[in-house]
Structures are given as C-alpha cells and as structure tokens.
Amino acid sequence: MKKIILAWLMCFYCIKGAAHSTDENAFHVGVLLFEGAQAIDFVGPIEVFGQAGFRLTTVSKTGNEITTAMGLKVTPAQSFANNTTFDAVLIPGGNINGTLINDEQVQNWIKAQSREADYVMSVCNGAFILANTELLNGLYATTIEKAFDSFAQQYPLVKLATDQKLTDNGKLLTTAGLSSGIDGALSLVAKVNGMRAARTVAAKIEYDWTPNGGYIRGKMADRILPKFSDLPESITLASRTFHYGDEQNWYKGYMFDLKNTQSSALFSWLNQQMTNAGWQAASTENPRAWSKQVGEAQWLLHMSVKHQAGSLYTAQLTLNRQI
Template identity: 60%
Template sequence: MRSSIWATLCLLLFSSMVWAHSTSKDSFHIGILLYDGAQTIDYAGPYEVFGQANYRLTTVSEDGGTITSAMGLKVTPDTSFDQDNQFDAVIIPGGSINEAMESLEVLQWIKEQSKQAQYVLSVCNGAFILANTGLLDSKKATTIRGAFDSFEKNFSDVELVKNKKFVDNGKFITTAGLSSGIDGALYLVSKVDTIEKAKSVAAKIEYLWVPEGAISGG
C-alpha cells in the first residue's frame, strides 16, 4: 500500500516538472556565456529557471572547449564563438572575471550579440564584463555588494544601484550577487512572457521570488 502511494506521488511530481529545455527553433533562444572561473550558481541558477520556462538554451565559450567553474566543476559548452549563433537573450555570469573581462574576443562577442538580442542579462560581478564593453554607459546597474566600491571606481559612467536584486534598462538587465541571478532570470521570464508564468516557474523550483527586486532590509 505504501509503495503504491509513493509511486503515485512520484508520478504526480514528475509529471508537473520540465526535465529538458526546449529544442524547438521557434522557442525563445538564450545563449549562456561560459569561461574558466565562471561561478556555478551564476549560470546554473538561470539555466534551471529558463529550462523550466521551456526556453531553448545554448551554452557557449570562446573555443567551445571544456571550462572549469570557480568551484572546480567542469562543463563542456554546446558551441563556440565561431559558430553562427544569434540569441534572443544572452546571459553573462560572474565569478573569477579578470581574464574574461579583459578578453577582446569575449567583449566583441557580447557587443555583436547585443546588436540583435532582445535582452542581455549579467549576474553578480558579470556586470564588470558587461560594463567593460561600454554598453552600460549612462545606464543604471547593480552587482554583488562586495564589489560596489570597485565597480563605482572603474565604471564612473554607470549609475550603481545598491538596493535591488536586479536593475532593468530595457535591453540590459543586471543582477546582484549569486542567487540574485535566479531573481533576474525569473524577471526576464516575466518580460518575455507574463508575470504569471514567472511566478509559476518560481513555484516549481520552490524559490521565494520578489518580483519588484527589492533586497530585504535594503
């Protein structure tokens, strides 16, 4: 009897979850930048959100080779900069950013993708990479709290917002640190589709999402 109840519960749970992102060419297509030192939660959190939203997902690095995340996790991207991909949205994770932030290839790829992408989303100190392209000049942005001073010093043309988990400039969206990437990804779902769909995804992943992006006590 107990085994039967457990099997029924598992069936109900599994039937309500999305286990793979869309592969349809008609689906909203998101490119996730990967590089050595990328923070795992910065790309994995949004990846889960967008997969649950049934968007098409492609991970991409400069040469398409395996990258090693900040926590030592090795990931093999789906494609490289050389491939002719044009994404509806681009995600830029943070982490150990120094090499990526100074890479002319990375910066040029972001600038080229942003010409046709509807949205560009940075996570955590990935805002430094995005800001170094010049695309955030005269716009508002946020990043991880511990990097506020450095960001203001290096990017004086960008207005830093310190009390939000995500900041929306229309095309360009930046988020605060680490798990804030999940908040920003859910917000992007609400822009691409509806607030109701974003709330549904948040419920599926059991995440307490504040659509306004406010930081508790901020």
C-alpha cells in the same frame, strides 16, 4: 483509485522534471561560459529558463571545457566561431580578471549579440564584463555587494544601484550576487512570457520569489564597516573565519599571525584604521570600541582578541546599531 493515479502522475512529473526546449523557434538563450565562472550564476538561471520552455545553448570563446570557481567541469555546446545569434544572452560572474574583462573577442561577441538579442543580462560581477563593453554607460546597474566600490571607480559613467537586486534598462539587465541571478532569470521570463508564467516557474523550482523586493544584502550592517588595509609587516592575516549578520548587527572573525609582535600592535593598527574612516573611541575606559554617527543611527564597533596557539590570534569584530 483515480486520486491514487493522479497523485502518482504528479509525483512522476516532479521526479522527471521539465527539459529545456529543443524547438528551433523557441526563445533562445545563449549562456556565456569562461574559466572560473561561478556555477550558481549560470546554473540557477539555466534551471529557470529550462522550466520556462526556453531553448538553451552554452557558449565560450573556444568551446573548450571550463572549470567553474567551485571545481565543476563543464563543456560548452559551442564556441564563438559558430556565429549563433540569440534572443537573450546571460553573462555570469566568477573569477573574472583583467585578461577576461579586456578580451576583445569577448567584448566584440557581447556587442554583436546585443545588436540582435532582445535582452542581455549579467549576474554578480559579470556586470564588470558587460560594463567594459560600454553598453551600460548612462544606465543603471548592480553587482555583488563587495564589488560596489571597485565597480563605481572603474565605471563612473554607469549609475550604480546599491539597493536593488535587479536593474532593468529594457534590453540590458543586471543582477546582484550569486542567487540573485535566479531573480533576474524569473524577471526575464516575465518579460518574455508574462508574470503568470514566471510565477509558475518559481513555484516549480520551489523558490520564494519577491519581484521588486529590493536588495537586502546592500542594506546589511556591514556596509558601515571601513575597508581595512595596510597591515604592518609584523602582522599577517591568516584567514577570515566568519562573516554574517543582518541590518542591525554584523559579526566578523579573523585569524591573525602576529609573528614576533604583541597583540597590542593589532589594536594600534585597527585604531588607526577606524580613525582614518571617521570613527571615534567609544569611551576612554574601553580602547577597543569605536562609535560613529551615520545619518540618524549611532553605531558601535567592538573588537575582542584571543590567543590560539603560538603566534596565532583570533579577532572578532562586533558591530551593532545603537539607535
């Protein structure tokens, strides 16, 4: 009978869950929100912080309702005008733009918070928002993989870490893309309450956490692919249909509208792109394959094109490590 009661209580606890603290003396995290914020960037860490017993407050410039990148509507608890100081600040990424990054009120709020807070952490391309305050100058930072190049160009004084899911500079932390914010939040819990507490939270949310496990996304095979650009006027990129792979292989699918031109024009454009990126024709017999030596590895890229309907064609790029 005791076992049955214990099992019931455990089940009830799982359903009920744990709420974040309302104790004014609890470690207090301020979560910056803005229009177009990526939900997973702040919701994931909020779950971690709440399970750790931290106090949580969402805050935005005006306090008005925001719509996340995926359409979720969220009303911040307060605006900058409340002048609340936090023990830690979370800066998510999302649909950031020049207006947001260069907003002096946002920059000044982050700078003011950083003077009082124990920690400031960015998630995903929220690193751009943090870097624009110049607080990251001379420090290590990471961001979402697809933004590596633009981040390095915009912030040359920041040391970009492309092989880490988390950079910890003491007070200032940055994480890679999307779910990496959960790893960052767990690491922050470890800094505040110890590793045992962080591992307990990871178990509660059923998250397979590997501290210092590296950033596998930055090691994926698509890091070898050139950045395609400058499509001829006769060809329009209709959509990207798939994008996946691992460290040894990568697959990309595209839908092109060739309008009044021939499919050969697509190969001519791609061949020029590959040549400009330092790739060479794999063989004279196969004009749709290119190879490149990168370190000790030899890579082979092959393109296949299929006609779909009218002027629409699908193209698949297959990248494989040969050695």
